[in-house]
Amino acid sequence: MVRSMTGFGRGVTTTRNFQLTVEMRSVNHRFLEINAKFPKEWLEAEIFAKKLISQALSRGKIDVMVYVKDLENVEQSIEINWSLIEAYRKAKEQLANKVPLEEKWTMQELLSLEQALVQQKPQLTPEDLLQAVEQAISQAIEQLVQMREREGQELQEVVVQYKKQLMEQVNKIRSYSSVAVEKYRTRLVERIAEVADGALLEDRLLAEVAIFADRIDISEELDRLESHFNQLKETLLETISVGRKLDFLMQEIHREINTIGSKNQSTEAAVAVVQAKTILEKMREQVQNIE
Numbered sequence: 001m002v003r004s005m006t007g008f009g010r011g012v013t014t015t016r017n018f019q020l021t022v023e024m025r026s027v028n029h030r031f032l033e034i035n036a037k038f039p040k041e042w043l044e045a046e047i048f049a050k051k052l053i054s055q056a057l058s059r060g061k062i063d064v065m066v067y068v069k070d071l072e073n074v075e076q077s078i079e080i081n082w083s084l085i086e087a088y089r090k091a092k093e094q095l096a097n098k099v100p101l102e103e104k105w106t107m108q109e110l111l112s113l114e115q116a117l118v119q120q121k122p123q124l125t126p127e128d129l130l131q132a133v134e135q136a137i138s139q140a141i142e143q144l145v146q147m148r149e150r151e152g153q154e155l156q157e158v159v160v161q162y163k164k165q166l167m168e169q170v171n172k173i174r175s176y177s178s179v180a181v182e183k184y185r186t187r188l189v190e191r192i193a194e195v196a197d198g199a200l201l202e203d204r205l206l207a208e209v210a211i212f213a214d215r216i217d218i219s220e221e222l223d224r225l226e227s228h229f230n231q232l233k234e235t236l237l238e239t240i241s242v243g244r245k246l247d248f249l250m251q252e253i254h255r256e257i258n259t260i261g262s263k264n265q266s267t268e269a270a271v272a273v274v275q276a277k278t279i280l281e282k283m284r285e286q287v288q289n290i291e
Contacts, residue, residue, distance in 0.1 A: 001239055002159075003291040004151035005029065005060040011139025013132045021067040022136040024053075024144050028289055029061035036064040044126065045133045052134065056141045058241040059291045064140075081116050088116070148291065155286055156236055159246075162283040163232060166253075169276040170225055173260060176269040177218055218263050221256045228253050243290040250284045 009024045034053055038046035053062060232249050235242050257280065261273040 001149060002152040002156040002236060002242060003145070003148040004155055004289050005148065005243070005291050006151060006289065007144045007147035009140035009142065009144030009147070011136035011141075011143070013135040013139075015128060015132050017070070019069045020132050020136050021069070022049075022133075022140045023065045023067075024140045025063045025065075026057070026060040026144060026148070029059060032057060032059055033061045034064065035062065036066070038064075038066050039068065042066075042129070042133075045129055048130055049133055049137045052137050053141060056145060057291070059243055064137075085116050152290065155290055158286050159232075159236065159283060159290075162279055162286070163229065166276055166279045166283065167229060169272045169279065170222065172272040173218070173264075173269050173276070174222055176266045176272065177222075177264075218260045221260050221263075225253060225256050228256070241291050243287065246287045246290055247284075250280065250287055254280055254284075 005026060005028045007026050011022045013020050032054060034050050036046050036049060038049070049064065053064070228249055232246070235245050235249065254277075257273060257276050261270070261277075264270055264273060
């Protein structure tokens with residue numbers, strides 16, 4: 001199935017301590033690039049999340065945003081750091097010996113001591129954390145893939161339509177090329193007749209026409225184009241990532257059309273070649289969006 005490389009997904013999961021929200025955005029990229037913004041202490045969870053994403057997606061630049069919200073009903077407590085307070089007390093006594101200070105401690109002083117009071121929350125085990133991350137990431141990936149598939153279906157329809165238009169121009173080129181040799185033969189007969197007698201006319205005519213026909217022959221290019229169009233049709237039906245393969249086919253089709261344009265000896269065919277290149281460029285722009 002053809003999938004786009006742009007999309008958005010969101011996943012939410014709730015633990016006994018917090019609510020975890022994961023948002024994923026993806027845009028076009030030649031390869032798979034994952035940029036995740038997890039809390040610093042969640043390194044293992046970040047690595048785990050990237051692994052899940054890389055298993056589901058093959059191309060695109062993926063930005064992963066993680067939001068953590070503490071739950072209001074989570075039981076919390078304050079732990080007094082007695083050893084730190086005692087250290088502060090001794091330091092104050094030493095200062096009092098040198099500088100006149102009040103001996104009594106106020107509650108405001110105690111509360112202002114850095115890390116003297118430590119907020120305690122129930123600890124989440126690494127297993128519970130990975131499970132929460134997996135649930136949120138999986139939801140976000142599912143939504144992201146669904147959006148990419150919907151856009152991919154639209155891209156496929158556009159590419160197929162461009163393919164039909166391109167084949168029409170190629171068929172025109174084919175028909176024009178078949179009469180180019182005959183037109184050249186007619187012009188050559190007229191020119192040779194002006195400078196040669198009847199006995200010399202036929203031999204020179206056959207040789208010149210043969211050389212011209214060989215020089216402008218595009219049968220091989222047309223056959224390869226037909227093969228590329230068949231591969232394009234088959235590739236659009238594949239279930240794996242097809243973006244790189246389609247991009248390669250666009251390059252090959254472009255090469256054949258360029259070769260045909262360089263061999264062309266017909267004004268009508270030249271117009272068809274220009275039209276074909278224009279359509280192909282539009283097709284390539286769409287293919288750049290496919291995973």
